[in-house]
Amino acid sequence: MSGDAGGPGHSDRSGTPRPPRWSRALLQRLERPSDCGTLVGDLDEEYVHFQRPRLGRQGADRWYRGQVLRSAPGLLLRRLRSPSRRTGSAALGTDLRVAMRVLRRRPAYALAVVVTLALGLGMNSMLFSVVHAVLMRPLPYADSERLVRPMPDDLFFLSTHEAVELEMRMTSFESIAAWGRSLFLFTHGGEAEEVRGARVGWNHFDMLGVEAALGRTFVADDAVGDDAVVLGHGLWTRHFGADPAIVGRTVELQGRAVRVVGVLGPEHVPIEYDWQAWRTLPLDPDRLPNTGLAANARLRGGVGLEQARDELRTVLDEIWREGGYAMSEEERASVDVVALDDWLLGDARRPLLALFAAATLLLLLACVNVSTLVIAHGGSRESEFAVRLALGSGRLRLGRQLLLEVGLLAGFGALLALAATRVSLVGLASLLPAELPRADAIEVGPEVMAFTALAALCTVLLTGTLPALRASGRRSAGLAGAVGRGSGTRARTRTRFMLVAGQAALTLVLTVSAVLTLRSLATLRAVDPGFDAMAVVTVRPSPPSARYPEPEDLSAYYLQLSERLAALPGVRAVGGIQFLPMTPGGWWASYRPEGTVPADEESRPSTAMRVVRGAYFEAMGIPLLDGRLFDPSEERGEGEAVALVNRRFEEEAFGGAAAVGRSVEVQGRNRRIVGVVGDVRQSDVREGSHAEMYVPWSAAPWRRTHLVVRSDGDDTDALLAAVTREVRAQDVGVSMLGPRRLHRIVEGTFADTRLLTTLLALFGSTGLALGAVGVYGVTARAVAERRRELGIRIALGAAGATVARGALTEGLLPVALGLLLGAPVALLAGRGLEGALYGVDASDPSTLASAAALLMLVSLLALVAPAVRAWRTDPARSLREE
Amino acid sequence: MGRDGSLGAFEELVLLAVLRGRGKAYGMTVRREIVERSGRSVSIGAVYATLERLEKKGLVDSSLVEGNDARRGRARRYFRVLPAGVDALERTRAGRAGLWEGVDLDAAAAHAEEAG
Structure with a gap:
């Protein structure tokens, strides 16, 4: 050019x-x-x-x-x-x-x-911007396709010994770096902030190929000294005011002075989404944290995942055998190596792609709609085209003319779509699950613009080609007729019939998907988790061990804080537990009901252990079903060891016979059961409850205990502020997680479903609206074109009602055909959604039926106006017009 | 250009910028000159449209010269003000001077203040 x-x-x-x-x-x-x-x-x-x-x-x-x-x-x-x-x-x-x-x-x-x-384009661009930012861009690591996660199953951690041995023996790995989650307590100017992070092998960042934005990442010496920390960009800006001079200075971490060696850039994607600080794993195996470790590794060039997995199985088997333990077939099968990006993005991929597919369907629907509009528009210009042809204009030129018109409109549509996407991304951000990596990088960048332009071009070809072909294929002999009335009415009617049918089919698919997810979300919301989350606020303080070294100190701290919180206006009950339902963390123990003799240690049943204090059950709204709760002396740990169990435990341990009064041996100690409480869904509302045993807090004084505060008012905002104030007032040197509203925590466990549902509902309703507009437009046009015929029929004695009925039937017929065609596709789409649904059968015919009925109803409403117009056709006038 | 042959305000700016370039004016320098001297924010598209108009009116002419690295070898179009352009500037200035004559801004400001 x-x-x-x-x-x-x-x-x-x-x-x-x-x-x-x-x-x-x-x-x-x-x-x-x-x-x-x-x-x-x-x-x-x-x-x-x-x-x-x-x-x-x-x-x-x-x-x-x-x-x-x-x-x-x-x-x-x-x-x-x-x-x-x-x-x-x-x-x-x-x-x-x-x-x-x-x-x-x-x-x-x-x-x-x-x-x-x-x-159509707007919804597509919005989804594309998410898909692009989250899924399409390579992870910000060097050669990220060679990065893997050995042992992806979170329940199957590496021991520190295994991590060290793997590093030495695995030949498939160019390098491997172990890590363990960690909680860091930063103290800065008297105020403490708790930060999630990790202890990582010193080569962690080198292995990922990540460099620090300021300073450096770890070197081997850092692991020897064990006093270096790397800060995430967010923590650096928030806690240290983005001070570049921080590098090389010491900060107080867990009461110890550590050196800040580097700060990462904002684009860094941590292995787990909420890590904000990194320290090294000590080299000395004795000083390694004895919590389980996980690892990431870089494959040697040319080594495939399967090869690495086979070697890992063999090597682990060797290591275990040397330790005197044979690997079972089952354990062997669960040893795996997955690509790091699969592991990081695997969960996000399906729902996002499903949504993208739905958005594309919507765009297709918009195209069909526009096609009908363009054809109708072209139909009314047949005379113009015929005249131009007769005057010597080329057929191609006429086709191009139509394409250009559509192209111009698509261009404006694309601009509008981009502007709308920009705005809608703000709302979308609040819907995205917190774990979604790189959600903050979603923007309307050049790629999104290019995509939108491309999509717009496709819509032009999709919607303009057919009318353009018809315009360029028209015979010029039609001039005589064309000046008076449009020619080719029959072909046009057929095309319109097919377009409306296609529209109905597409709308059905969208509507069924939307209804399915809406029902799923409703089911999720209706699940009784076993506790009442409304009007409950929870906070988890972390009294540092430097100030509260002994259990008695902790006990005094929690007692005083609980009293302060209980004294707040409107507060009904205050209790505490070590692992709050719907938050991570667990403690499992095997038990033996009194009087039973297990065949061997392996077959002993196990239970989740909960440590509770104060009025926990009252605060959570968990009912007492039998017996009684702990009395004050039991809470203090005096006298006989006691326990509460849930209904599930009672059933599993005693086959439904009353548990109260019976004894159970747990961790070498006999506990008498004094009461039975209701079951609670612990990790996710989607998962059932399991056996639980509650013991008094004094039996295992937990340093970081979740406090649960129930109020009788609705003003949780004021309560949130008051709780923060009281925790600070008790001891400003204690950091806290929260306070948070319990029902928000519960909702957070199905954020993925909420995202899917909200967007599909949006697409579904937009689809319905588009469908209705399409049916209306086509039928109204058909009625208008047939005014003369209708007029003659009425003049010959046909009742207005009969004519109107005819218009209705004619309008609904293609919709019915479309529903028939769309039904199998909709069922297929439902099948695709199955993994994301809860408590809803994707192949349930009632969903399909209700969606189809809804569509028919909407179409019927859209047809009322044209039908009435047909009814009121004035024969005299319509005939005069000709 | 109005019917009397006077220049539009932006045309005047562009023409002056070309004149200031002393035969070495091209799109970029004209744009920069206007931005730096008048403080107005100007798009390159507007500059081109105006230069083209001025050329059509015979107030400037141009010649193509091979470009350098920064331009990835793209040509430069140097503009030069023709005698007709100088006349047009002169007429515009004279027309304006006529209007300015006898205007006392300080007095006008004081008057406006009183009225307000």
Whole structure:
């Protein structure tokens, strides 16, 4: 198009900075051939010589984009006006101007097409921006396709010994770095902040290929000294005011002075989403934390996942055998190696792709809608086209004319869609699950714009081709007839019938998916977790061991804090537990009911152990079903050892016989059961409850205990503030997790379902609206075109009601056919959603039936107006019009 | 250009910027000159449209010269003000001077304040 004398290779070699690619490409298209590239050259030169040195890369890029965007409309007009050397191009300009004029004359039509396309394109761009940011961009690690996670199952941790041995023996791994989750307590200016992070092998960042934005990552010496910390970007900005001088300084961590050696960039994706600080795992195996470790590894070049997995099985088997333990077949089978990106993104992939598919369906639906509009519009211009053909216009030219019109509208639709996407991303952010990696990187970037442009182009081809072909294929002999009435009515009717049917089919698929997820979410919300989460606030303080070394100190701390909280206005009960339902963490123990003799140690049943204090059951709203709760002396740990169990435990241990009064041996100690409480869903509302035994807090004084505060008011906002205040007032040196609302925590466990449901419901209702508009438009058009026929029929004595019924039937027939065609597809789509549904049968015919009924109803409503118009046809007038 | 041959405000700016370039003015320098001297934010597209208009009116002419690295070899179009352009600037200035004559801004400001 324009003189590309230099070419990109030229500037690459000389290292000249490059302006933003897409904007520059756009500018090249907009420049006139007669400009000989001077315009692009001018802007490039200013970019390189003035703006880059002055504004830096980002600022200069923004400047460049601004220049292109502001110049675009004027340049476009200038290009269209310009007499070009090639006649085809001149004709194109003329056609574009004609297209503009046609659209200006029919604003309602233009608006309908633009809005419909903007809806379809907008939803698509929104989903694409998420899919692109989260799934499509490679993880910000070097050669990330070679990174793996051995032993992906969280329940199957490596021991410290195994981690060390694996590093030495595995030949498939170029490097391997173990890690263990950790909780760090930063103290800064008297205030403490608790931060999740990890203890990692010193080569962790080297293995990932991640470099620090400030300072450095770990070196081997850090592991020897065990006093280095790397900060995440978020923690650095929040806690240390983004102070670049922090590198090299010491900060107080867990009461110890540690050196900040580096700060990571904002683009870093941690192995677990909430890590914000990293320390090294000590090299000395004796000092390694004895919690289980996990690991990440980098495969040696050319080694595949299967090969690595087979070696890992063999090597682990060796290590275990040396330790005197034989690996069972089952254990062997569960040893695995998965790609790191699968492990990080695996859960997010399915729902996001499902949503993307749904958004694409919606776009398709929008296309069908626009097709009907374009055909109707083209139909009313048959006379114009026939005249132009007769006057010697080329058929291709007419087809191109129609395509251009649609293209212009699609262009406006795409612009509107991008603007809408920008706005809607704000709302979307609050819906995304917290664990979704890189959710903060979702933006309307150049890729999203390019995608939208491409999608818009596809819609032009999809919606414009058919009408264009028909316009260019029309016989000029039709001129005589065309001047009076439109020709080819029959073919048009058939096409319209098929389009409405297709519309109905697509809408059904969307509606069924939406109804399925809506029902699933309703079921999830209705699940009784066994406790009442409303009006409950929870907070988890972390009294540091430096200040509260002994159990008695902890006990005094929690006692006083509980009293403070209980004294707050409106507070009904305050209790505590070591692992709050719906939050991670667990303690399992095997038990033996009194009087039974297990065959061997392995077959002893196990129970979850809960440590509770205060009025925990009252605060949570967990009912006492039998016996009594702990009395004050039992709470203090005096006298006989006692326990409470849940109903499930009673059933598992005693086969339904009363548990109260019986004894159970747990961890070498006999406990008498004094009461039975209700079952609680512990980890997720989707999972059932399991056997639980509650023991008094004094039996295992837990340093970080979740306190549960129930109030009788609705004002949890005030309660949140009051709880924060009281924890600070008790001891400002104690950090806390929370306070949070318990029902929010419960909701958080199905954030993925909520995302899916909200968006599918949005797509479904948009689809319904589009479908209704489509059915209305087509039928209204058909009635209008047949006014003469209707008029004659009424004049010949047909009742208005009969005519109206005819219009209704004709409108509903294609919808019914579409429902029939769409039903199997909808069932298939439901099957695809199955993994994301809870308590809803995807193949349940009632969902399909209700969605179909809804669609029929909406179509019927859309048909009322055209039917009434048919009824009221005035024969005299309609005949006179001809 | 109005019917009397006077220049539009932006045309005047562009023409002056070309004149200031002393035969070495092209799109980028014209844009920068206007931005730096008048403080107005101007898009390159607007500059091009105006230069083209001025050329069509015969107030400037241009010649193509090969470009350098920063332009990835793209040509430069140097502009030069023709005698007709100088005349147009002169007429515009004269027309404006006529209007300015006898205007006392300080007095006008004081008057406006009283009225307000």
